[in-house]
Amino acid sequence: MVPDPMRDVGRNIAALRRMANMTQLELAAAAGVSYAMVRAVERGARHPSDDVLDAFAGALGVDPSRLLGHRGRTDSRVHDMVPRLSKAIAAYDLPEDGPVRPLHELRGAVAELVNWRVGAQYLRIARTAPLLLEELSRALVMDQREETEVARLLVSAYRAADAVAYKFGHRDLSARLVELMRWVAPMAVDPLLDAIVAYVRTETFFAARAHGPGLRALEQAVDAAPAPDDVPSKAARGSLHMRAAVISGRAGHADAAVAHLAEAHRLGDEVPEGVYQGTAFGPSSVRIHEVSVAVSLGDTHLRRALDIAHEWTPPRDIPAERRSGFCIEVARAQLWAGLRDDAFESLKEARRFAPQHTREHPWVREDVATLRRLKRADREDLSNFADWCHAV
Template sequence: MHAELPPEEVGERIAAIRHARRMTQIELARASAYALASIKAIERGARIPSHTGLEAIADALGVDPSRLTTDARHDSRVRTALPLISAAIAGYDIPMDPPNRVLPELREAIDTAVKWRVGAQYTLIAKAAPSLLGDALSTLHSSEGAAKQDAARLLAAAARSADAVAYKYGSLDLSARLVELMRWAAQQADDPLLDASTAYVRTEVFFAARAHSAGLKALERAIDAGPAPAEVRPAAARGALHMRAAVIAGRAGDASAADLHLAEARRLGDLVPEGTYDGTAFGPDSVRTHEVSVAVSLGQEHVDRALTVAREWTPPDSLPAERQSGFWIELARAQLWAGRADDSFESLKVARVIAPQHTREHPWARETAGTLRRLKRADAETLTNFAEWVGAI
């Protein structure tokens, strides 16, 4: 295995995750079909696992292989899967072969894919997405009544998980098609909360096109059309839309609208427990991460807002990995603007530990790392290595 991380760091990551899972070395050896002596050698960096062995260890730990090493082959596996995802949805409105899984099995598999998405485990999603989408489409076409609505919700969840891969890896045309598939599925489900979740994801299309003002209008229309926030789930759905609207308003340079939407998100966040989930995690901590997003979106003159949040609060481990890493990536951008280059680099490294694939594919992580590398050419090679890893040089 030709890993970009040295064997010692791969071993340290395996040991750290094992400890976090409260597993012994014996338990990891049994679960991964490795000898105990081999696990000990791998953890101290004296032995390098094979590519297949690394996947077995990652599976035993319940993480994406990229959490253990930044081997570029995981990136290639994702990109190889993108055409298969595209093919799986090409005839989404045409009934095809019967599904390979019954509805309970499909639900369990898609629930797992959703967990991978919030954990930024894109390699696992990419591998599973084509068959999940195919089975979800076949199930929807072969169902009626309430079962069809249930299948439509599952299809939307599968499409969103696949979209996380397509969007993060720059396949924007495929991402837009997956968003449209979500919208089509939402129509079949006749579910206002799913409509709200789809509107949240659709914002990616506006971000990609830099059509921020149009995206803000679309979100505000979705907020007006959504159910009243009289209960926890509708309140969370509406709050998530306000969070998203605040960020895109910031990108549009509309500070007033950004502040209004952020204030409404805070108000709704206080009404629901953190982690309330309807396609998007929502709660007080999620709103806090978006306070940094809004400040950075508004530009350098608002950098103090982002730094103030970070002085008082950092994301808890209970937040989705992708949201945690996004906080640190955006904070790194703010710290760079404030002239705090060392702090900026430390934030990028934290983001990589939390969600390496998300960090590696994030354009702001790449841009910040490239700028840091240019500003600090005489620095230790760790900065250069990071900039190479993220594709900044």
């Protein structure tokens, strides 16, 4: 029987509504739609428009991709919005006239953007970031008295936009957004923010496979970072060591990777797990990066990645993108170790945590394609997964 997309969307909405302990009337009120609309959508009689779908997603606290299911074309909707993002930053220093909300409202809008980023809700960012970036650019030009605060908000907003550009393969746009972060960060006069910008800049080195220069840039950032005298400064420095460990592994520098990882562990043990300056850091985040380092180094180091995956899983309070990344790294270690069924299960787990992040990850496509070659390519579940992530 051919699946009915309308019925699938309705079932997903109904299931998530029940999980949220909401009635249909409560969902209608929270989404700003009629009760009749909720009933019709849930039973498959009507298919919601993009705006209504986003309203349901907002009311349920999930990304629209969760409502669309694995057949949803979230990726194409994100790509369609990239030109708007490019336009928003083209005249970053010469913004057009327009409204600017009070500073406390801008803080709330940026905080929401940051939450979407760590939750891998890229479609929401792509829809919201262009207008918000233009508004923040106007605020920066119009009110010099609030320059430091607006600059801080702009860094966070550029970073959220960069997550969309980088994850969806728009690497030139990503590099441009990173450079804008570097341009505006000094206006915030915050050394901790400078450290986070250095952390994000590593993406450009990963994309270019310039691991040696990337490691040097991170080590310079570590030297320039504030002394780790309090929780925020420990988190900032620890995040840099965590990132340096991974890029050392990619460069094949095992000794450097081990040294940076040891520093990250030491600092991670001194702070509670949390999101600091937009970056998740703490004992669990460092452990996740330990898996990434082991996979990057390969060979005899893979055993460590498998051992961690066997004895530990990321807590539920870890951001969705990071949990998904952990499963993707583990899947690669399992695949290389010949544990093909385990690798596929890990990839499915990554999809459950953060579908958009998993779908756009190049390793997922590579590993699923490999699994189809090694296993029966006509296996329906594997073929469906490969079609979903564009591995075929």
